[in-house]
Amino acid sequence: MGTQESDERTRGTGRRALLGAVVLGAGVAALGTAGTARAADAQHGGGLKSLPVPTIIGHRGASGYRPEHTFGSYQLALDMGADIVEAGDLVPTKDGHLVCRHEPEIGGTTDVAAHPEFADRKTTKTLDGVATTGWFTEDFTLAELKTLRAVERIPANRPHNTLYNGRWEIPTFEEVLRWQDEQTRKRGKQVWIYPETKHPTYFRKLGLGLEERVAKLLHKYGKDKRDSPVIVQSFEPTSIQRLNELVDNPLVVLLSAAASRPWDFVEAGDPRTVADLITPKGLREIAGYAQGIGPTLDLIIPKDASGNLTTPTSLVADAHKRGLILHPYTMRNENPFLPANFRKGTDPTAYGDAFGAFKTYFETGIDGVFSDNADTALLARADFLNG
Numbered sequence: 001m002g003t004q005e006s007d008e009r010t011r012g013t014g015r016r017a018l019l020g021a022v023v024l025g026a027g028v029a030a031l032g033t034a035g036t037a038r039a040a041d042a043q044h045g046g047g048l049k050s051l052p053v054p055t056i057i058g059h060r061g062a063s064g065y066r067p068e069h070t071f072g073s074y075q076l077a078l079d080m081g082a083d084i085v086e087a088g089d090l091v092p093t094k095d096g097h098l099v100c101r102h103e104p105e106i107g108g109t110t111d112v113a114a115h116p117e118f119a120d121r122k123t124t125k126t127l128d129g130v131a132t133t134g135w136f137t138e139d140f141t142l143a144e145l146k147t148l149r150a151v152e153r154i155p156a157n158r159p160h161n162t163l164y165n166g167r168w169e170i171p172t173f174e175e176v177l178r179w180q181d182e183q184t185r186k187r188g189k190q191v192w193i194y195p196e197t198k199h200p201t202y203f204r205k206l207g208l209g210l211e212e213r214v215a216k217l218l219h220k221y222g223k224d225k226r227d228s229p230v231i232v233q234s235f236e237p238t239s240i241q242r243l244n245e246l247v248d249n250p251l252v253v254l255l256s257a258a259a260s261r262p263w264d265f266v267e268a269g270d271p272r273t274v275a276d277l278i279t280p281k282g283l284r285e286i287a288g289y290a291q292g293i294g295p296t297l298d299l300i301i302p303k304d305a306s307g308n309l310t311t312p313t314s315l316v317a318d319a320h321k322r323g324l325i326l327h328p329y330t331m332r333n334e335n336p337f338l339p340a341n342f343r344k345g346t347d348p349t350a351y352g353d354a355f356g357a358f359k360t361y362f363e364t365g366i367d368g369v370f371s372d373n374a375d376t377a378l379l380a381r382a383d384f385l386n387g
Helices: 003-029 033-043 046-050 071-080 116-121 159-164 173-187 200-205 210-220 237-246 263-268 280-286 315-321 354-362 374-386
Strands: 055-058 089-092 098-100 123-127 130-134 232-234 251-255 292-295 368-371
Touching: 055 071, 055 374, 071 173, 071 374, 089 210, 098 173, 098 210, 173 210, 200 210, 200 237, 200 263, 210 237, 232 237, 237 251, 237 263, 280 315, 292 315, 354 368, 354 374, 368 374
Parallel strands: 055 368, 232 251, 251 292
Antiparallel strands: 089 098, 123 130
């Protein structure tokens, strides 16, 4: 990108962020908390306003029913009616292709351990400060990864998903973009996706920068505009800042536990934690380069020592005041993943009162939610909106 073009894009994105903050802030100020989520779609320009609110995002597809980040999972999420499919968590191959895996380590999500030809690829690496042993996508070419098949990541909670082990291969991001177009044509309705840059600082140090590869593919398929049906997310704020200079897509900063630090902050010696990012000052800064945040649900409603929900924080109202949408993560139906006061028994494979939990979170005014069970989420939304 030339200097003049870069300057023009910088000015354009700056104007977009400023205008968005002004318009959204004015709209939110006029609303009560209960009405904020339902009205959020009317406050956004471009494609975002076409989405129902609360928006139901199929987390890694329909991963409550199929091995995550497979076309089987993505397809089922669409068939269930998810508004957006999170396809996918993007990690690179040795030869620079982007593929969809929960993590670069693929021992838990593929059958790589059953392939003797790759036994010598097993290794230990330090991934964002944590020693991790297994097989890593950056040590495989795309052709080699395509010989593997996906398996269920958490079989202890989802033994029924193991029925589908070995059925689907690892999708590439380019295949996902083509699938999105194909499904949009077939359904006569725009299909949305929500990819994530995974461990971008780690991969940039390996010479496998993610943002440029994402932008190149979005440019190629004409999906790099403000109203494009692709929202891009990352746990590293600098990854979103970099993307803000490369594309005009809606961008979302993911936020983990309050005491945690984004890994790009750790690498840069920035002492701030997520708790600092969710202050009014931190949210104002995020609003300068992103359109939303994706906080863990515990930042919306904390839990007590027993795992029960307590009192909601002011994060929803604070973020809305800065013109940011909130898409927290992750709602799952199984007991271990629900707040303690919504569990039913102790069976780790059994469902608890997911509907009750959804209702409680929707009442905070969130603009959407990631869920492994899009069908449950959609029914819960209907109950909430009709109630």
